[in-house]
Amino acid sequence: MSLQTEPIGSIPRPPALLAGIADHAAGRIGHDTLDALYDDAVRDTITTFEALGSPVVTDGEQRKPSFATYPLVGLDGLAPDGAVIPFADGHTRQLPRLTAGPFRYATRSDSYLRAARRHASVPVKQSVIAPSALSLLYPQNGIHGYDREAFLDDLVDEAEADIRGALDGGAHTVQVDFTEGRLSIKLDPSKGVLDSFVALNNRVLDRFTPQERARIGVHTCPGGDQDSTHSADVDYTELLPSLFALRAGAFYVQLASEPDPERVLAAIAAHVRPDQRVFVGVTDPIDPIVETPEQVRDRVLRAAEHIPPDRLGTCDDCGFAPFGDDVSTSRDIAWAKIRARIEGTALAAEQLGA
Template sequence: MITAHTDVVGSLLRPAELLRAREERAAGRLDAPAFKAVEDAAVDGAVRLQEEAGMAVATDGEMRRLSFQSQMTEAVEGFGEWDLDAFLWGNWQGDAETGDWSRERPTRLGVEGRLRRRRFLSVEELVYLRARVGPGTVPKVTLPSPSLFASFWDPERSAGAYPTLEAFLADVTDLLREEVAELARLGARYLQLDAPHYPLLLEPGTRAFYEARGGSWRDWLARGIELDNAVMDAAPGVTFGFHLCRGNQGSRWLVEGGYDPIAGPVFRGTRAQRLLLEYDDERSGSFAPLAEVPEDKTVVLGLVTTKTPRVESPEWLEGQVREAARYVPLERLALSPQCGFSTSVVGNRVTVEDERRKLAAIRDAAERLWR
């Protein structure tokens, strides 16, 4: 099992060259080999940044993705028409300088055909990343929680292919089970499921969205965890992380509130060994819900914000970790950023140098805490 005391959530800022290359590729002015060369260079830079900062774990920065969850819609047929807005709808809040981000679910969004794999979602990411990290660095690949895709099922548009949401999510889960089995075959040691939709259940509008599809929000949470566990069960021997946050786009957020209502079902119910939890400000509530964490799990405290250039001092981070150690023993705690730095191509309002300083602060605090 991976026992690292420093971790990263997933995404890093996309370089300007990569963003330009995406536009050129979409316009047909850049061929596939040239685009892949730009992607590869961006991944190389992401790995270099994490290793130079002293991270025990490294991802590829999600450089090959439009959004943290888009590799599903890119790799699988049946999702119909979609674009970046498919992943950004919701009542976004935060710094007013970023503009009005409140947006409705796209009306055209919906699964329209039976799901069929075109390619694996993240095999390319793992194979390239594994060849780039040093011998002391653990490569990690992130994947979306299957029930996150409930927003892609529409009772009218999807009825021909999937009369019920349950049938649709069953196929999504099977695709992800096949994915993690293949990643394990290729040598993956550490995989992560991203489940931001669980903390969003703290918000009445999100609860109403799920309950309109049948059952209480608690029923939905329980069923979602069942599907998550089914995915993780397909790769025995692999360490799984489970990431919870409250929304992260353009330095904005979607919901606030402590983990209390979902702590028992999620912390105890998921079979992931590492819980990566957002804890960068008062919106996350207290550490008290950590009392629900079983003895076989590590808690990775997301104390370093990715939303602003503020750099938390190693002294402050050490104090926060020791406060959390009232509920979970110090040896079962670790440190990370609160979320990715660029959950989609819409990066947060920070710079690459900010990323570097924040990761270095995590390293310095970890050295103080765990020597």
């Protein structure tokens, strides 16, 4: 038998691209030069994925400023003082604040997909940000003449268009990044915020047919930025029942970095629906130690004791550089971990087939 394996998304940007981004911001190079650097990085990323034998590739999010804020590139009506996300090591990330409506995406994911597919000879996966994450752009004190319900209606329309554009553009799968799910429990232990997030995301997912939802997956992790997380201290089993209430066909579940994976796998088995596939994380992007294929194999075999192999796949716990300026993990280490995931998944598939 074979087991599906997919990357989550981001790969650390090469030094030449990072330097070019800085040079462009400082006015030392033009847009055309920067665009050529982006294209080189995408080409190299996809070429390396394919050389490692990855059956599905991504563009490594080389062109995105971050996994969360790409729809805002070029958008007016934003202020810099939005919601703050604290990480365990003390650093923070801050979202912008919406100052005027109507809300529209300025950049859609299908533009990244088109650029990636020019270089790929295997299926390309496209990640998108969950509407629940972008709902945090709306300020608590509201916007004059543009109430929250009108904003959410616009957000649902835009999120649907973003996903549909990727599906229609030929994406193998579309992955909805939902890292704020676990964080919401930390911010609101009553789970009222989590319930509102799930309901909002389902408003979008319900606009797709069952056949389309089979190509839509949801990724969850406790955040991963500069070798730190924002919600790993939240009990995973508090999230999982709500996670599988999302009406998606696949789930990409961080697991390699969990201290008690057996407990998490038991919870997954108890709540996953029969029509849903689970990709378990078998490599930890924020751990500098590279997993061996044998370690990956054993993690897959442990997961197969809880999840039927025909509904099991593997992935990385998270992207390796979800924010464009994160250089805490080298590109070489990311590729070594991806190689271990691919080879270890093949070892597990061989053993399960036997």
